[in-house]
Amino acid sequence: MKSVSQKVIQSSSFLLLIQVVQRGLGIISTLILARLLAPEQFGIIALVAISLQLFDILADTGNQHYIIQKDNVSDQDLNTAWSLDLGIKSLMMLLIIASAPFISAYFNAPQLCLALWVSSLVLPIKAVRNPILMLQAKQLNYKPVFKLHLWQKVASFCFVISIALIWQTFWAIVIGNLIATLVFTLGSYRISSYRPQLDFRNINEQWRFSKWLILRGIVGFTRSQIDSILVSRWFGTRELGGFHLLRELAIMPALNLVIPASEPLQAAIAHDRHQQQTLAYRTRFSLALLSSLLLPISCFMWLYPVSIVSVLLGEQWLSYAPLLQPFSLYFFTFCLFSLCCNACLAVGQARLLFWFDLVSTAIIVTSLLYFQSAILLELTWLRAWLAILTTVSLMAILERKTTFNWIKLLLMLLPACFGLLLSVLMVELIAPLINLPVLVEIILNGLIFCCAFVIGFVFICRITSLISMEIHIFQTHLQRLMPARLHFIFTKV
DSSP states (O other): OOOHHHHHHHHHHHHHHHHHHHHHHHHHHHHHHHHHSOHHHHHHHHHHHHHHHHHHHHTOOOHHHHHHHOSSOOHHHHHHHHHHHHHHHHHHHHHHHHHHHHHHHHTTOTTHHHHHHHHTTHHHHHHTSOTHHHHHHHTTOOGGGHHHHHHHHHHHHHHHHHHHHHHOSTHHHHHHHHHHHHHHHHHHTTSOOOOOOOOOTTHHHHHHHHHHHHHHHHHHHHHHHHHHHHHHHHTOHHHHHHHHHHHHHHHHHIIIIIHHHTHHHHHHHHHTTTOHHHHHHHHHHHHHHHHHHHHHHHHHHHHOHHHHHHHHTOGGGGGGGGGHHHHHHHHHHHHHHHHHHHHHHHTTOHHHHHHHHHHHHHHHHHHHHHTTTSOHHHHHHHHHHHHHHHHHHHHHHHHHHHOOOHHHHHHHTHHHHHHHHHHHHHHHHHGGGOOOOHHHHHHHHHHHHHHHHHHHHHHHHHHHTTTOHHHHHHHHHHHHHSOGGGTHHHHHO
């Protein structure tokens, strides 16, 4: 019988493998589309994404969070979650169709109307996917969906690139998103024989849980998209295209790699929510593990914004490269905030989370409106610092609910901090000696940065684990996370 920690590690490994493939295809797709589409086209894509996200949030019943936090899950629970999700998402599709002309007129973008009509089909298609996937997530069983995620991303990639190459239009992304959703939904019925049925017998119980998530989703949408909405109103579609693409580039590792790979941590925290000491450790371990992964990625984006933009997006986007530095801070807090939110949900704090989101969003909106005369770069820096403030505040609330202990968390982060310091010093010493094409230079600097970080991380782990049981346990769990053939890293460095 595998322990919860082993299941978390195995599940994270499968999700990590899935997301490595998806992120690889995503980077290739972004690189190609950035060279085919103008900033104005990406501005239209941003408006479609913002509008669709609002309705998607209104239709989010939080069914997977509901299933994960239940101690015992029956077929009736799965069918009710599936039925409620299908009903609300179908209603939202009709609402999108009715409101699309008004949204298009508000943003003065006639192309938005038809794009929203087509995109609205994603909601009911997503809703009818097999609910057995939620039960597998609760059981930390992610192996069956590996091929499903792979086929979904490959199909979407092929359609997006083909359409973009032929017509060079934002419709490539709209249709690609529709194809990806359809492939995933159809595939979910191939990996399990379970067939859901319409059932609303447990709807009251789930609605008591879900209503706070929907309200929180509305507030969360405002917090996450208010900057894009203000940019579109204050700077125009072209600047919105640059702002949106640079932000998407910054959080690409979060959406395609970090957050999905950390998804099993929520189930692990929920599993031990009734055991205070174990809950505190699992929360602390999750925060330390995620932060150790985020620190080097965020720092590398900070150090090389121009090179990263030049390689991935092309010369036409270099004027927006300075935005990547504040967005590197936004990326770090984006991932950490997501984990803290999921941890709060796992311990049954949906209502508290809603009120926190409401207050923090009011502060963010007020601050951005107060500095409306700022230039685009200043607005981006302000948004990044506001993200840091809200994340630290949420961590303080989480600490009170789980008692994960700030001192022990900082102690577990010592190896990552030392590794980061060593990697920055190595790159700063070697970089001036390198005069190569930008693609080769960024790859070489990345290799040096990663190697120095791993060496510094492992070195401090080995030293401090001798005097700190906390870091010794942390190192042990990290070794379990790694394939057996890589364990020599902790014994030879």
